[in-house]
Every structure is written in C-alpha cells, then in structure tokens.
Amino acid sequence: MPTVKRDTYTPDSLLSVAVRVFNERGYDGTSMEHLSQAAGISKSSIYHHVRGKEELLRRGISRALDGLFGVLEEPSALEGRAVERLEHVTRRTVEVLITELPYVTLLLRVRGNTGTEVWAMGRRREFDQRVAELVKEAAAEGDLRGDIDARLATRLLFGMINSIAEWYRPDRASGDGAQASGGGAGTGTSAEVAEAVVRTAFAGLRTH
Amino acid sequence: MPTVKRDTYTPDSLLSVAVRVFNERGYDGTSMEHLSQAAGISKSSIYHHVRGKEELLRRGISRALDGLFGVLEEPSALEGRAVERLEHVTRRTVEVLITELPYVTLLLRVRGNTGTEVWAMGRRREFDQRVAELVKEAAAEGDLRGDIDARLATRLLFGMINSIAEWYRPDRASGDGAQASGGGAGTGTSAEVAEAVVRTAFAGLRTH
Incomplete structure (x- = not known):
C-alpha cells in the first residue's frame, strides 16, 4: 500500500508533480491513479484541487x-x-x-x-x-x-x-x-x- | 473482417509498412496484429519473413x-x-x-x-x-x-x-x-x- 501523506499541496506544487508525470509517461498514458501515486495523496484529494487531469495539463x-x-x-x-x-x-x-x-x-x-x-x-x-x-x-x-x-x-x-x-x-x-x-x-x-x-x-x- | 491480400511482400516493402506503423503508433504500441492489419497479410505470413517485430525494428x-x-x-x-x-x-x-x-x-x-x-x-x-x-x-x-x-x-x-x-x-x-x-x-x-x-x-x- 503506498504511503499516503497529508495533503499539503499548493496549486503550484501539485502542478509540478503532475507535469513531471505527464512528461515521463506521456499525457495519454497518465491516469489519475498515477498522479495519486506520484503525489502520495488520494485521488479524491487531487479532485479537491482540480477537476481532473486535463485541468492540470491546461495549467x-x-x-x-x-x-x-x-x-x-x-x-x-x-x-x-x-x-x-x-x-x-x-x-x-x-x-x-x-x-x-x-x-x-x-x-x-x-x-x-x-x-x-x-x-x-x-x-x-x-x-x-x-x-x-x-x-x-x-x-x-x-x-x-x-x-x-x-x-x-x-x-x-x-x-x-x-x-x-x-x-x-x-x-x-x-x-x-x-x-x-x-x-x-x-x-x-x-x-x-x-x-x-x-x-x-x-x-x-x-x-x- | 480485414481484406487479406496475397503475400507479395519483399523484405524491403514489408519493412516499409512496419516502419510506418512503428512511427505512427510508437514501437511499444505496435503489436504483430497491428502489423498484420497494416500489411493486409496474416501474422503467420509476417512470421514467414521475420522472427518478430524486433527484427523489423533492427532492420x-x-x-x-x-x-x-x-x-x-x-x-x-x-x-x-x-x-x-x-x-x-x-x-x-x-x-x-x-x-x-x-x-x-x-x-x-x-x-x-x-x-x-x-x-x-x-x-x-x-x-x-x-x-x-x-x-x-x-x-x-x-x-x-x-x-x-x-x-x-x-x-x-x-x-x-x-x-x-x-x-x-x-x-x-x-x-x-x-x-x-x-x-x-x-x-x-x-x-x-x-x-x-x-x-x-x-x-x-x-x-x-
């Protein structure tokens, strides 16, 4: 089970993690699950920040x-x-x-x-x-x-x-x-x- | 059902089709099935020419x-x-x-x-x-x-x-x-x- 850390992300720091994952896996190859694992917070915590991965791409x-x-x-x-x-x-x-x-x-x-x-x-x-x-x-x-x-x-x-x-x-x-x-x-x-x-x-x- | 044509491929013409598919889908994203569809010949016909997709990549x-x-x-x-x-x-x-x-x-x-x-x-x-x-x-x-x-x-x-x-x-x-x-x-x-x-x-x- 991945370690889940407390969600202390700012919009910028979460974006930074997401962009790193997009560049590593390709945008198409990145799921919310991948983003959740890379950020170490749950998917619902990510949805607290953004509507979805396309919003992170746009940002x-x-x-x-x-x-x-x-x-x-x-x-x-x-x-x-x-x-x-x-x-x-x-x-x-x-x-x-x-x-x-x-x-x-x-x-x-x-x-x-x-x-x-x-x-x-x-x-x-x-x-x-x-x-x-x-x-x-x-x-x-x-x-x-x-x-x-x-x-x-x-x-x-x-x-x-x-x-x-x-x-x-x-x-x-x-x-x-x-x-x-x-x-x-x-x-x-x-x-x-x-x-x-x-x-x-x-x-x-x-x-x- | 895809039209299957008679296998009249030479090593060069089969390679040309395979390389086009590799460039379109990425090498990892290309299966023998994709190559078979693009070439219009069966997978076993392709195996008659090469051992597999890695040989086509190498060529x-x-x-x-x-x-x-x-x-x-x-x-x-x-x-x-x-x-x-x-x-x-x-x-x-x-x-x-x-x-x-x-x-x-x-x-x-x-x-x-x-x-x-x-x-x-x-x-x-x-x-x-x-x-x-x-x-x-x-x-x-x-x-x-x-x-x-x-x-x-x-x-x-x-x-x-x-x-x-x-x-x-x-x-x-x-x-x-x-x-x-x-x-x-x-x-x-x-x-x-x-x-x-x-x-x-x-x-x-x-x-x-």
Whole structure:
C-alpha cells in the first residue's frame, strides 16, 4: 500500500508533480491513479484541487505559454530593428525554455485530440508565427541573408531552440562528464546556452 | 473482417509498412496484429519473413544507420580541413535524413529497453560522437569560433538537423501553403534544406 501523506499541496506544487508525470509517461498514458501515486495523496484529494487531469495539463501548458508570450511583450522585443528584436526573442525564448523546462517540454510534446491539446497546439503555432513574422521583417530590412527562405530559417531556428528540451539537464548545468547523447554534457547556464544559440544561428559557428 | 491480400511482400516493402506503423503508433504500441492489419497479410505470413517485430525494428534502424555511417566514409568526410569535412557531413546527414526519412525518424525516436533499442541508442551516440570529434578538430584548427563549447555546438547542430524529421513532409517539398507548425511549409528539396542548414549553422542567418 503506498504511503499516503497529508495533503499539503499548493496549486503550484501539485502542478509540478503532475507535469513531471505527464512528461515521463506521456499525457495519454497518465491516469489519475498515477498522479495519486506520484503525489502520495488520494485521488479524491487531487479532485479537491482540480477537476481532473486535463485541468492540470491546461495549467501546465499555460505556465509555458505565459512565459513564452511574455517574451514577445518585452521592450527589446518591441523596439528597434527587426533583427535585434529577433535576437532578443531567440535569447529569451531559450532562457524561458530552460527556466520553465518541464512546462515547455510538456507544451512541445503535446499531440492530441482533447480540447486542451488542440488549444495548446494552436497557441504554439501562434507563437511560432509571431517569430516567423519577425524573421520576415528582418529579411525585408536586409539584415538576414536572402538565400534562405524565411519559413525554413524559422523552422531551423526553432529546431535548434526546441531541441534543448531534449538534452538540457539543470543538475548538469555546469557541464561535467558523460551524458546520454550528443557528445557529452557541457550545457552551461540558461544565459550561456541562450548566447550560444544566438551566436550560432545569427553569426554562425565559423570564424570569419 | 480485414481484406487479406496475397503475400507479395519483399523484405524491403514489408519493412516499409512496419516502419510506418512503428512511427505512427510508437514501437511499444505496435503489436504483430497491428502489423498484420497494416500489411493486409496474416501474422503467420509476417512470421514467414521475420522472427518478430524486433527484427523489423533492427532492420529499419540498420537502414538509417547504414546511411548515416556511410556519410562518414565518403571521401569529402575524410580529406581536407576539419571544418570542410564537418560541413560535408552536416550537408550529407541532412540529405540522408530526408531521403531515408521514416527510417531515420524511427532511429531518432527509439527509447527503450529491448536489446535492439539499447544497441540503436548506442550506435546513434557513436555517430554523434564522431561528429563531435570533427567539431573539436575544426575548433582546434581555428576554423570554429572559440566562444562556444564544442559539445554545445555539436548539440545545437544536431538539434537543427534532427528537428527536420519533425516537420519535413516529402509531398510538400516544393513548399506550398499552411502547414502544421513553425510558420508555413516552404521546405524545399533535400539539397536545398541541407544547404540552408550548412549556411545557418556555419555562416549564420545575418548578413555580414
């Protein structure tokens, strides 16, 4: 029989447990029973906090989206040449991804048919679209090379950014020994990784 | 009752059906019954070709690995400055990914505990490691910028490359209207996408 602890969860701490389980088992593969076991409280205690697992999904994804869309409202994302705004948004998107890693991971993995999943995918597309518009604007201002299609450039940029969710491990941020894939750890802090993404994507890895 | 067709499968055509089903349902979520339904032949007909689904997984992954490791043996991957070899390997890896899309997708998604899955993940790490060594060599030769850790650069490079498996759709190679995410289609041929990846990663998106 699992140890049942007293329910001292806040909305945030319960959400944190639920999102970890969703990321481990997949949202579809997670039952209220799994959440109850992971949280160490009864299902009825969980129902005291939320209407069900879809509400936890919506809250987890909202947290990711609030962080990401917040970036688009920052002064440096709104003023100046488009390429500067784009670099700012890229840098801050990486930082939010790392700071809110489990929540953004949940958002990136969501694929499904429930209302919440459809809504999440729509909002994610909307974010991508906003960045794609910045890419187009920067290209129109002559600051991005003309020989790469803006839509393709946006996809490659997000490819680089979103892949961070697959390998970044906060506990290895200082970069130690061997890691699961891709040639060792050496990840760095969120600011270091963000800076590396901006340099790679905009200036390139080659010395000039 | 499903229509059962005469078994005219070759090893390659049966593999192609199996890999499609693995990618749609996940390897764990695929039973011999699913494979039988998708192929339109009986389970015993499938057992006439292979010992079981793990053999189909191994064959599918071998096809991806043969393509990828083949790139490392090409003359342009073996001769010249490391940065040139690295750019060649990057370009050709993207081309193989697109040409062998279902097989490389299968390789990239594999996570599991069967012998074949552990072997696949090990071989994938080995490939990443070989590319990571090229990155280090190119950095040592002074052709890659010194302010990005080689391991991080390798991860970002693979992030960009591997993400292609998530959005590239062969039937939309010419780039038409709206697509599922990331700001429209506009994908291009394998050579065009490969060239865009090389330009972005090594020269950067900015005009100089």
